[in-house]
Amino acid sequence: MEEFAQQVVTGVSIGSIYAIIALAIVLIYRSTSVVNFAQGEMAMFTTFITWSFLLRMDFWPAFLLTIVVAFFIGAALEIVVMRPVERAPHLNSIVVTLGLLAIFNSVALWRYGPLQKPFPDPDNWCIGDSCLEIFQGDAFTAGAVTISRLNVGILFVALMIMVALFLMFNYTKLGLAMRATALNPVASQLVGINVSRMLALGWGLAAAVGAVAGVMTASSLNLSIDMMAGILIFGFAGAVLGGLDSPGGAIIGGLSVGVFQVLAGNYIDSQIDLMAAFAIIFIVLVIRPTGLFGRRLVRRV
Amino acid sequence: MIRVLKFQDVYASYGSVLALQGVSLKVAEGEVVALLGANGAGKSSTLRTISGLLRPSKGIVEFEGRRIDRTAPERIVQMGISQVPEGRQTFTELTVIENLRLGAYTRRDGRAVKQDLERVYTYFPVLAERRRQQAGLLSGGEQQMLAIGRALMAKPRLLLLDEPSLGLAPILVREIFEIIGKISKEEGLAILVVEQDASLALGIASHGYVLETGTVALHDTADNLKKSDSVRRAYLE
Ligand SMILES: Nc1ncnc2c1ncn2[C@@H]1O[C@H](COP(=O)(O)OP(=O)(O)O)[C@@H](O)[C@H]1O
Ligand SMILES: [Mg+2]
Numbered sequence: 001m002e003e004f005a006q007q008v009v010t011g012v013s014i015g016s017i018y019a020i021i022a023l024a025i026v027l028i029y030r031s032t033s034v035v036n037f038a039q040g041e042m043a044m045f046t047t048f049i050t051w052s053f054l055l056r057m058d059f060w061p062a063f064l065l066t067i068v069v070a071f072f073i074g075a076a077l078e079i080v081v082m083r084p085v086e087r088a089p090h091l092n093s094i095v096v097t098l099g100l101l102a103i104f105n106s107v108a109l110w111r112y113g114p115l116q117k118p119f120p121d122p123d124n125w126c127i128g129d130s131c132l133e134i135f136q137g138d139a140f141t142a143g144a145v146t147i148s149r150l151n152v153g154i155l156f157v158a159l160m161i162m163v164a165l166f167l168m169f170n171y172t173k174l175g176l177a178m179r180a181t182a183l184n185p186v187a188s189q190l191v192g193i194n195v196s197r198m199l200a201l202g203w204g205l206a207a208a209v210g211a212v213a214g215v216m217t218a219s220s221l222n223l224s225i226d227m228m229a230g231i232l233i234f235g236f237a238g239a240v241l242g243g244l245d246s247p248g249g250a251i252i253g254g255l256s257v258g259v260f261q262v263l264a265g266n267y268i269d270s271q272i273d274l275m276a277a278f279a280i281i282f283i284v285l286v287i288r289p290t291g292l293f294g295r296r297l298v299r300r301v
Numbered sequence: 302m303i304r305v306l307k308f309q310d311v312y313a314s315y316g317s318v319l320a321l322q323g324v325s326l327k328v329a330e331g332e333v334v335a336l337l338g339a340n341g342a343g344k345s346s347t348l349r350t351i352s353g354l355l356r357p358s359k360g361i362v363e364f365e366g367r368r369i370d371r372t373a374p375e376r377i378v379q380m381g382i383s384q385v386p387e388g389r390q391t392f393t394e395l396t397v398i399e400n401l402r403l404g405a406y407t408r409r410d411g412r413a414v415k416q417d418l419e420r421v422y423t424y425f426p427v428l429a430e431r432r433r434q435q436a437g438l439l440s441g442g443e444q445q446m447l448a449i450g451r452a453l454m455a456k457p458r459l460l461l462l463d464e465p466s467l468g469l470a471p472i473l474v475r476e477i478f479e480i481i482g483k484i485s486k487e488e489g490l491a492i493l494v495v496e497q498d499a500s501l502a503l504g505i506a507s508h509g510y511v512l513e514t515g516t517v518a519l520h521d522t523a524d525n526l527k528k529s530d531s532v533r534r535a536y537l538e
Contacts, residue, residue: 173406180392180403187390190352192378192407192455 002144007262013151015258016158017220020213021228021235022242022250023161027206030245031182031199034082034093038100040232042077042207043214044225045104046070048112050215051119051223059123063215067208074207075200082203083196108225119218121150154216161209162251169247178202182245233274234261237281243294253292257281303330304366305459305491306351311360311370313350320346321357322515328459333485333492335502335509335523337532342512344495345387348461351493352384353377364459379407383452387463387495389444391451393437397428400436400447404454414454421450424480442473449477453484460484462494466501474498478505503527 021039028036036042046066053062081100085092125132135153139146169175181188181198188195213235217227238257242249264276284292306328313321320343328334336344349355351362353374362370369377383404392400401421405414422429425446431439436447445465452460462481466474482505485492496502503509503523511519511532519532526532 173402176395176399176403177406180395183392183394184390186354187386187392188403189354189374190378190384190386190390191403191451192375193403194373194375 005143006145007266008259009145009147011259011262012255013147013155013258014262015238015255016151016155017213017216017231017254018235018238018257019251019254020158020161020209020216021231022238022254023165023247024206024210024213025236025239026242026244026247026250027165027202027209029239031178031202032082032086032093033090034097035236036100036206037094037097037232038104039206039210040228040235041101041104041108042070042074043210043217044228045108045214046073046207046211047119047214047218047223047227048108050211051112051117051218054120059120060125063122063212066211066215070211071204071208074210075204077207078200078203079196083199086199105225112225114225117223119221119223121219122153122215150220154220157212157216158251161212162247165205165209165247174201230274234258237278241281241284241291243291246291246293249291249293304328305330305364306493307361307363308347308351309361309363311347311350311357311362313346313355313357315346315355320355320515321350323360324512324515324517326510326517326520328491328493330458330491331485331489332508333482333494333506335499335506335526336493336495336512337497337499337502337509337526338512338518340497341514343515344512345463346515347512348384348386348463348493348495351377351382351459351461375407378455378457381456381458382461383455383457383459384461385445385448385452385463385465388467389441389448391436391439391444391447393435395436396433397436397439397447398432400451401428401432401454404451405456407455413456417454417456421453424453424484425450442469442477445469445473445477446480449481449484453488458491460490460492462492464495464497466496466498474501481505499526499532 021043024039025036028034046069049069050062050066053065077100081096082093085096122135124135133149134156135149137149139148140152169179177193178198178201181193181195185195214228217231221227234257235254238254239250241256242253260276260280261273265273268276304327308324308326311321311324324343324347336347338344346355350357353369353372357370360370361368364380364382369380392403401418408414427443428447428450436444439447465477465481478501481492484490494502494506503526506523508522509526510517519526521529
């Protein structure tokens with residue numbers, strides 16, 4: 001029983017990064033019906049940017065600055081690359097995101113080289129002398145269950161993003177306009193919403209959220225060009241499980257995928273964790289085609 | 302009378318489909334104008350061109366003396382034109398009050414917005430009762446009221462209505478047209494109303510235009526149009 005509990009805790013820790021990536025995928029999908037396959041590589045690329053900032057500043061300033069830079073990269077991509085293919089069939093847009101995946105990968109390889117780079121754990125949060133020690137220090141234990149400080153910190157960051165997005169979407173005029181744009185672009189234009197701007201904002205937000213996932217991944221592994229490849233697949237699975245258009249679903253989907261992965265790896269065979277996770281997702285999708293929290297099966301075209 | 306809208310010799314198309322072929326019409330301050338015509342005549346396209354959703358290839362569109370034929374739709378809303386689109390197009394997954402708030406999206410005068418919300422609720426009390434419900438749960442008539450309320454929340458000086466009677470029971474249609482007439486009187490609002498059912502629109506309009514395949518076939522006062530043989534034959538009987 002304790003072993004099981006430990007695995008769930010480990011699964012949730014791994015899953016929190018999937019959840020963040022799933023959230024980024026959902027942010028773009030719900031407003032444009034486009035699955036951004038470059039989400040992982042964008043996150044990898046922005047983490048290299050963090051790494052270059054880290055040569056000049058402390059962890060948290062570098063992290064915040066990265067989020068801002070990522071936001072503008074995302075918005076610029078929507079305006080420059082996605083907008084020209086906006087009116088074409090969605091498949092075209094999806095192929096363009098595959099192109100972006102390749103481009104980010106090559107540019108990162110060219111600029112930063114193929115070698116892994118050491119990446120620091122996030123510093124604890126300190127104001128003056130009082131510190132919130134959730135990123136560095138001894139692991140937390142309860143009975144035989146342990147969880148590292150870093151994993152607690154990552155979970156905490158995932159939770160913060162969720163709360164921030166929830167507040168924005170539900171309690172601000174901008175959030176309401178973004179939801180409206182995703183639901184009915186023409187009606188949104190007719191109430192005076194600049195729909196193009198909302199789409200650029202959606203991409204910016206997704207890139208910013210992805211950047212967080214990238215930094216958290218690099219902190220728990222190392223910074224490398226291929227670090228997001230597997231995570232994108234699991235994150236995508238989490239997004240699909242959650243229903244693709246539900247931010248809350250993305251979080252729960254991402255966490256569940258992490259737990260499935262660990263349990264399957266442990267109770268069946270660590271070689272097949274990927275396959276077992278997908279088997280469960282497949283079964284869920286057969287029983288509930290819209291995912292656990294999705295509402296619409298077919299989107300407007 | 303002050304001219305609110307001037308639409309002069311306008312051409313517009315969807316790809317190779319020519320929808321408007323030289324349409325001209327005018328709306329003056331505070332008046333209700335009917336836009337009649339058979340299915341496919343170009344009524345919706347006319348409204349879409351005014352709102353900026355459809356770009357004219359030729360011709361002039363002026364609102365209160367300013368050219369708007371190259372202006373973005375969101376800017377046109379801000380200038381004072383609201384459209385209630387064909388088929389209502391409410392945000393069905395959002396609540397009634399969220400729909401109404403979105404109507405006021407371009408406005409910065411929060412206090413006045415609150416007053417206007419109350420005014421919309423007095424025109425359509427059912428919206429007040431159902432303010433926390435999802436718009437998709439409203440009946441067709443209630444959704445039409447919501448669509449009109451949402452357009453009013455922008456505090457327009459010109460309201461464009463595209464077939465408000467579409468798919469509604471006759472008794473509801475009469476109620477909605479009565480309220481539209483009342484709104485126009487009380488708010489001094491200019492209204493351009495598209496209808497296939499001519500008698501309804503001519504009941505509240507002072508004059509009307511009849512469109513046929515993208516051109517104006519007839520323009521006269523509402524009373525004369527009601528008496529006109531061709532209108533009677535085509536749209537009233
Ligand atoms: N989205 C569209 N794409 C192509 N053709 C269209 C589109 N909308 C309308 N049309 C065409 O434009 C003409 C005018 O249509 P519309 O303005 O909708 O007429 P009405 O509102 O009077 O029924 C019709 O021939 C119609 O088939
Ligand atoms: Mg029409």
